[in-house]
Amino acid sequence: MPAILQVKNLKTHFFTDAGVVKAVDGVSFDVQAGETLAIVGESGSGKSITALSILGLIPSPPGEIIDGEVIFDGRDLLELSDEEVREVRGNQIAMIFQEPMTSLNPVLTIGEQVAEPIEVHKNLPRDAAMARCVELLAKVQISDGENRARDYPHQFSGGMRQRVMIAMALSCSPKLIISDEPTTALDVTVQAQVLELLKELTQEQGAAQILITHDLGVVARYADHVNVMYAGRIVESGTAISIYDDPRHPYTIGLMASIPNLDDDVKEKLIPIEGQPPNLAKLPPGCPFRPRCRHAIDRCAVERPELETVADEHKKACWIDVNGQ
């Protein structure tokens, strides 16, 4: 299968007064055409920065991509000129944000916003763009699109706005959609609906998806591959099934253990991961997870483990051989 996106050794650092924050520190992964790749991790583990780095949208200063390649469709996005990258953004790679409440411009109508990527990239006449917009609204299950296109964002509910964002993202039929925690701000009942829709529509278009989330339930249901990130690095990656059935990294195991299970006895306590995520500006040498790891050995304090293959398509970055079961 051809990889539509290859990220190789991506390093995005932020140069702040408090020191160099290594938000993304050597991340590599591939996204195959048509698949859904989930990136999982705590807040501040570098998930969103990875996504923004792919699109070249790191605020600079203070941020800077200091190393790595992002090969999309045979071209390294990091080498392209501003104009060439703009041509890719929204057109071939679309992004959906976390906050549907604020990701829409309050003074423009829904129609104007859904039609904007088409206007920017496809040079269609206005009425053709509007027709496409109504069609897209119908796709994301907003009925009466012709009238609703003339409404403003405040007349839409959160779930509807997120569906509008999906319509916007799909408008130019991109090959890759990056959704950055698309359902975090939504009601649980609406979450499933939005994710279902997202999955269905990306599959319909044959687009690949990068799903950034910290919700492992979402991952299990919608992802094909999973990357688990911790402190700016991928600590475990594999197919969703292998990660769930057989997590190998202590961090992943910890995450799994802290999911409440509906079938469990109510009195049974959840096992949280102790401690706090590390300060990315002052990472200790060795494995960044060591201070919170129950299995840590002496070597962990000295050397940082690299990703190594444990099974077919399953990699982990840990010195010790732990097993989830």
Added chain:
Amino acid sequence: MTEATASAQGLAKTSRPRSLVLEFLGRLFREKPLGAFGAIIFLILLLTGIFADFIATEGFNVIHPLDKLKPPGGEYTYFDADFNKQTGTYLLGSDQLGRDVFSRIVYGARISVIIAFSATTLSIIISLTLGLMAGFFGGRIDMASQRFVDAWMSFPDLIILIVAVSILGPGMWQVILVLGLLYGIAGSRIVRGAVLSTRENMYVHAAQTIGASTPRILLRHILPNIMAPVIVLFTTRLAAVILAESGLSFLGLGIPPPAPSWGGMLSIEGKSYMFLAPWLAILPGVALTIVVYGINMFGDALRDLLDPRLRGGGGRYGGGKPRNKRRT
């Protein structure tokens, strides 16, 4: 049942186009009667300025040497084309040269309108350009432009005005240029502040992710969102420009006589004949006061009604309680 929904849909459709302007006016009159009063004064000033030729009873420079310093309602005589003696009435009296004060005030309104609109428009254009650049690009551009604005604002307004006008000489375009520049640079701060907070909104990032170019983001996503403070800036600047122009003319640095400027009328006729003919000082002063007060009230009401924090809730206050929060 079906009829009801059909008519409801019809209503929804017809209410769409009228929603913005008419609804806004409705709210202005309902919630801000004083602001509506100001708006009316503003409108009267505008119409007076535009139609000065039809409203004024005489030219602003027609002299009746025999009927000088007549009080309001006083009569004057003149000869018509056939050399017949005719009498007319000074609506608001005459000055020391026998010119009709009413006509001069009306023409003075025209000058105020021209200067106010040109200088304010110029100042808003300058403010927007500077403010958008500084606020959006940030970094060194922001730093450099803001230090320049700081330096500029550390001079008192009047000093800059007097120096600039004494270099350029008195006259209409000089006043417009100087006032436009003065208020434009000062106003760039307000625009910059608005841009800084708008820039951080998710929808600006979203616009970047769809590949919109920088000019497009500035003009389509940021500019419309800072219009509320800009409109308010515009109205308050209008009033300030009218006052500043009057001040300059009062000092003899604005519109040179014989053109009637309210400030000039206060200074030349008003000051010299204050006790002999008090209407010469009172009437232009009253005109100036009412206009500036009206525009300020209108601006105040606009600020309250356009408050972006009220957007989304139909723009109404919670329970209609008044707000006294001031922003500058």
